[in-house]
Amino acid sequence: MSFFKQHLPVWLTAIIGVLTILSFFMPHPLIADPAETLQNWAIVIVASGYVLGAANVLKVNGEDVARRRTNWPYKIVLLASMIGMMIIGFFMSGGTHFLDAGTKFTWAYNNLYVPMQATMFALLAFFIASAAFRAFRIRTIDAGLLAIAALIVMIGRVPIGQWLTKDLPEPWQLPVWASWLLEWPQNAAKRGIAIGAGLGVMATGLRIILGIERNYMREDKS
């Protein structure tokens, strides 16, 4: 039984991983067709994963309501809105046409989902300003370099940077400095990080395929 529970999944990961790598180099149908089938399976499994996550949201928040835990009245709002969206989407919006213009589901998307998600992220603008005042401290030369680069990019990439320095010779204009900074020294550091990260991902991918790394097989016992 231990073979089916422990070893077979690891062997499957290895075979599937090797097949996917080989499909990069070999367009032959013997490799490419099974690889495409596996990709299509992965697509539907990921979709099921989203549904699993939503089911978990129902379970966890349902328990919170049942046991009257902190903020439980708000959890009723959560559950009601979730179930409401599902009813509208499955039964009241024309099936596969559920996101067409004019459906009830699209109305909910445009007037509930869009404004709330957009505003949640818009809050960050205020916090970044507050953090700039209270936390951004230039204590070392390195931090000073960071600050100078940040200020050049922040002002140089918006119209006011062009307007403030428009009468200076072109090499002295802020947008030119910002562009140079982005295309050369910043680029170099990002490329160094990309190469390093690429080597790391290759190593981790091979570790997973070879079965050395098996943390993904651990189950959540809670």
Add this chain to the structure above:
Amino acid sequence: MSWGERLEKLDRRWIFLAVGFLVLIPLLFPFKLPIAVSGPARRYFEAVDKIPDGSTVVVSGDFDPASAPELMPMLTSSVRHLFRKNCKIIALQLWPGGPPLVDGVLHSLGDEMGKKYGVDYVNLGYKSGNEVVMLAFGTSFSRTFPNDYSGTPVKQLPLMQKNDNFETTKLLVNISAGYPGTKEWVQQAQGRFHITMVSGSTAVQAPELYPYLQSGQVLGLLGGMAGAAEYEKSTGVLGPATKGMDAQSSAHVFIMFLILLGNAIYFARRNAQGRA
């Protein structure tokens, strides 16, 4: 309490209020500062403009409402630019929150510019799976997306009968908010399927994409609302990105002021404590 101490202990809600005003006022009373087109944005425009008229282009709108202010103007300008060149568009989305936004742009510009759905443009909709979708899509458009956004089998659509993989397309336009996005398209599709691509991305992601621009993996890059405004200027149709740049400028100047003020207070107090 000295001014320095008072400012250090300032309730952050005053800063929030100042940011709110400094963004609101330029939106109501614009300064109309001129916008200069940067190198990467010009290269984006030229890469799109250079493809032969009537070509088939894949447009991947990988974003959601949280990034819409930066990316919707890019998508709108790109689709308008492509429709002007009578290009055919095959659109897909890899972020669950974005499909209706992309569909709205396609249909409104399609109606405005006399384009016919199924012949001039198709919206394939969304698939989960991130980079695996890119791999499968590159192999066969129709096997990955058997139906379009509204559930119509793609084999019934004339545009999809002539295009089933990247061999018949001339360009990939990727409007990207993060993962999955431009990085994944470069990793999974650009090299493997030999496609040319341009990227419009959020400002957060843009610095990471400069290595791809310099290496030629991406031919042009729009970064954030500034990049969107530059592309709007290049295409000659000014929109919300251009109108937001004055507010962007004033907010940036304010944040620069906050950084300098915060550090000035810090150094003044440190010197005072050192003397004491």
Add this chain to the structure above:
Amino acid sequence: MGFDVSPDPGVWIAALLTLFIFSFLYKDNPLYKFAEHLFVGVSAGYIVVQQFWQVLFPNLIEPMFFQPGTADAWKFWIGAVLCVLLFTRFSAKASWLSRFAIAVIIGVYAGAKTTGFAQAEVVAQVQATMLNLWDPAHIGASINNIVLVVGVVCTLVFFFFSTEHKGPVGGAAKLGIWYLMVSFGAAYGFTVMSRISLLIGRFQFLLDQWLGIVRF
């Protein structure tokens, strides 16, 4: 400049929810909490519906049940079994069965990521770093190329921890840190731009679609 307030109740709901969430800036309050929980519920419901109609139905259910004569139907049946196995995670006794579905995902992603990163992040990037370091006819381009190549090498030296960062290696690592600081500063500047843009977008909605004061 006048008001042209929207008569659409949907726009009013969107505007009020926007203001509820902005109220968090003053302090946490019941209106914000209500909007926050509504958002989570609406998002979760939206995702389930979308995954079903745009992924599971066309790619699995329709070929299995609504398209007789589908070629290689067995592939769809195995896919369906794997999807169902994922849900065994809810059972303590049967959760080991979900490992098969996870094995497919991990195998495909590990393979895809390994080759993708190897080609795009290592080979292509190293190739693009092999630049002409000295061309007397183009001094400016030569200096830029030197800046780029030195930066890439020094950044990689900084991340190489198998040798102590002393002497020439230490000097290169120090220069690498400076390059990294410049890149973090640029990233910070762009992050500020991004966050402010999101706020501009929300204000444009309130001023244009809700109050009709300005048209964008």
